[in-house]
Amino acid sequence: MTEWDVIIVGAGSAGCVLAGQLAEAGSGSILVIEAGPRDRSPWIHLPIGYGKTFYHPRLNWMYRTTAQSELDGREIYQPRGKVVGGSSSINAMVYARGQQEDFDEWERLGNPGWGWAEVLAAYRRMEDHALGTSPWHGAGGPLHVTDIEAQAHPLTALFVKAAGEAGLAFNPDLNGATSAGAGYYQITTRGGRRESSARAFLHPARRRGRVKLETEALVTRILFEGRRAVGLEVRRGGETLLYRARREIVLAGGAFNTPQLLQLSGIGPANLLTRHGITPLQDLPAVGRNLQDHLCYDHVYRSKLPSLNGALLSWPGRIGMALNYLLGRRGPLSLSVNQGGGFFRTRPELPRPDMQLYFSPLSYERALPGVRALMKPDPFAGFSLSVSPCRPLSRGHVAIRSPDPHAPPEISPNYLAEPEDVRVLMAGARFLHRLAATPTFASLIEAEIRPGPDAVDEERHLTAIRQNAYSVFHPCGTCRMGPDPRSAVVDARLRVHGIENLRIADASIFPTIPSGNINAPAMMVGQRAAELMRDSTREASAS
Structure with a gap:
């Protein structure tokens, strides 16, 4: 078993931002675990090449929903990045930050620090925008945004x-x-190449030796001592590996894989877990609920x-x-x-x-x-x-189908x-x-x-x-942020309710879906998570 200060599960849109920004701040030893391979395929880096990754089984989870009754019983395709960079490595690259009112609503729902003032400041710190610095944009940050x-x-x-x-x-x-x-539309490219979150945030940190990346490694279970998250069980090839976190574990697997891993680890609706033979550690009914999509x-x-x-x-x-x-x-x-x-x-x-x-x-x-x-x-x-x-009212769910971590979860968006x-x-x-x-x-x-x-x-x-009608692949909300553990999974500091040393940083924490493409908001969550974790470290040192 190896030990790290911080372990991040998922090298996706938010996870790469989090790792890079924590590394930049010198936040101790950082391990990122990714189920997919390295982002070496040329189709990833050629912007229009995402057509070749859309049904690529090595780079894409290629999920499907349950039959949707309001869409003539069709199963709707749900591509998700299974590669370093996550969905930012296979998406259409549109950069849309959402409307001011989206995030002011998050704050009104009981999430201080997530109103538009704080969110815009986080975006500006992230950005190297082609339109230059302004009250609306940042310049000189890690993420380049191109005006086309x-x-x-x-x-x-x-x-x-x-x-x-x-x-x-x-x-x-x-x-x-x-x-x-x-x-x-503005897009996430730099010099004619895709600017995934891995290219912008993770790889620079890795080149400086501040982050360790493990790929083709599936996290199958979170390990606990009481209600304290202390480590992870991981399958790579035919081998089972154990990793221990000295300070924190952060889940960044996205709106499908994050609730799946929580449920497999005993955190979620107790009746669902017991139905699949999993002993509930923390009965959190909202894990997997509140699924939203465009x-x-x-x-x-x-x-x-x-x-x-x-x-x-x-x-x-x-x-x-x-x-x-x-x-x-x-x-x-x-x-x-x-x-x-x-x-x-x-x-x-x-x-x-x-x-x-x-x-x-x-x-x-x-x-x-x-x-x-x-x-x-x-x-x-x-x-x-x-x-x-922009803001559909229909809500769905994500739920494990079995205790097998390799089995895809049940995804039911409940469209229309x-x-x-x-x-x-x-x-x-x-x-x-x-x-x-x-x-x-x-x-x-x-x-x-x-x-x-x-x-x-x-x-x-x-x-x-x-x-x-079809999905434009913006699933979110399945581990929603809020103050009440009866209806939310994480608090405003992204800490899982009732569990120590476990946070979530990905689109699953969105209380409501932003008005537009969600890759930029997902990366913003990674940025805010890094800031919140740095604040926690400073507070702990001061005490």
């Missing part, structure tokens, strides 16, 4: 123009004073002007893109396909946007699970528009269970029709491919939503 306006596909400028015609003002900074309006719905169009489809399908296009990338780290290979978007209100009386909008200068058929490709571009010029409600979620998504679909009818898009669109001409009334459009 100058590089985006020409169709994206037409999207921004059409959005203006539909009533959405141009917003030059969707992470600025307001998220409202339409513009160009659902998305597309409209796809045939374009009269060239889109990315042609460049990706033709050999001259591929060669041109490759040369552009090799010579200057520029062009489509250096970007995400989610190039434009924004946020809007589905009802004018709402105090803030409740809908996210995406534009992609590409159209494709979604691959079936098990196929190692995100997309096969349509054999014609096309593009897609998508809507995703709340009628209000259906109403909001329908309002988003109606906006897409309005957007497509603007003068700019009307002159660009040759034909509507999906949902097609049959979706002409509310009933048929709802049918299309139930048949085609």
Whole structure:
């Protein structure tokens, strides 16, 4: 058994930030344990290469939900990074920090230190933003954020123009004073390469010898002395290893794996644990509850002007893109396909946007699970528009299916269970029709491919939503933060209720889902966790 001051379970979006920032502060010996391999695949570092990791069994947990009754009984695919960098190594790289009101609500729910003032300060400390330092952004931090306006596909400028015609003002900074309006998404890249949390935070700390990383090692159980977390049981290959933590263990496995590990270790709903033959150590009913996710719905169009489809399908296009990338780290290979978007209100009386909008200068058929490709571009010029409600009300759960740590957990998001979620998504679909009818898009669109001409009334459009809506892979909330152990798992300092020396730092602690992509908020949690742990160490030294 080896001993470390701090052991972090999961080298994902938050875990890498936490490890890097603790190491920078000189917080003793740090071990990071990751179930997946090192992030050496070239498809990780090539920004558009995430299409190749979307169904990659070595780099991706490739989870699936239970059959969702409100989505025609479909099982919804849930990719999660199983590699150093976690989902920040396989995602679409959109950097969206959430709205001020999201985090002020966290604080109102009994979580001091998590209001917008503290959260914005944490973001600014993390960032090396292309727009430079300002009241809204930081510069010189570990994480580079790229503004893509100058590089985006020409169709994206037409999207921004059409959005203006539909009533959405141009917003030059969707992470600025307001998220409202339409513009160009900012992405986590540096020098034309993906800027995962591992590249930005973990690897610099490892190169300086301040962090030890163990990969392809699955943590199967937390070890306790009474109610004090003291170590971990780990399987690597055919070997069982034990690691001991002198100060703290931090779980950073994400919204699915963190509650799974807690339940396997005897922390969670007592009735669930006893059903699977696990002796409850701490009855915490909220472990695995409060699952939230963003659902998305597309409209796809045939374009009269060239889109990315042609460049990706033709050999001259591929060669041109490759040369552009090799010579200057520029062009489509250096970007995400989610190039434009924004946020809007589905009802004018709402105090803030409740809908996210995406534009992609590409159209494709979604691959079936098990196929190692995100997309096969349509054999014609096309593009897609998508809507995703920002703050769904439906709640689901994550639960172990057996005491076997290798068995995937039961994931049931309960999509569209709340009628209000259906109403909001329908309002988003109606906006897409309005957007497509603007003068700019009307002159660009040759034909509507999906949902097609049959979706002409509310009933048929709802049918299309139930048949085609999908997750945009933002699961969170399953170990929610709050003061009451009857409804929450961690307190505002991210300490597990009723357990000593055990914290959680990942998207599972979100009390409510942020308004937008959640990779930036997940990294922010890693940053705040490092700050809270440094404060605890100072307090202990002072006493």
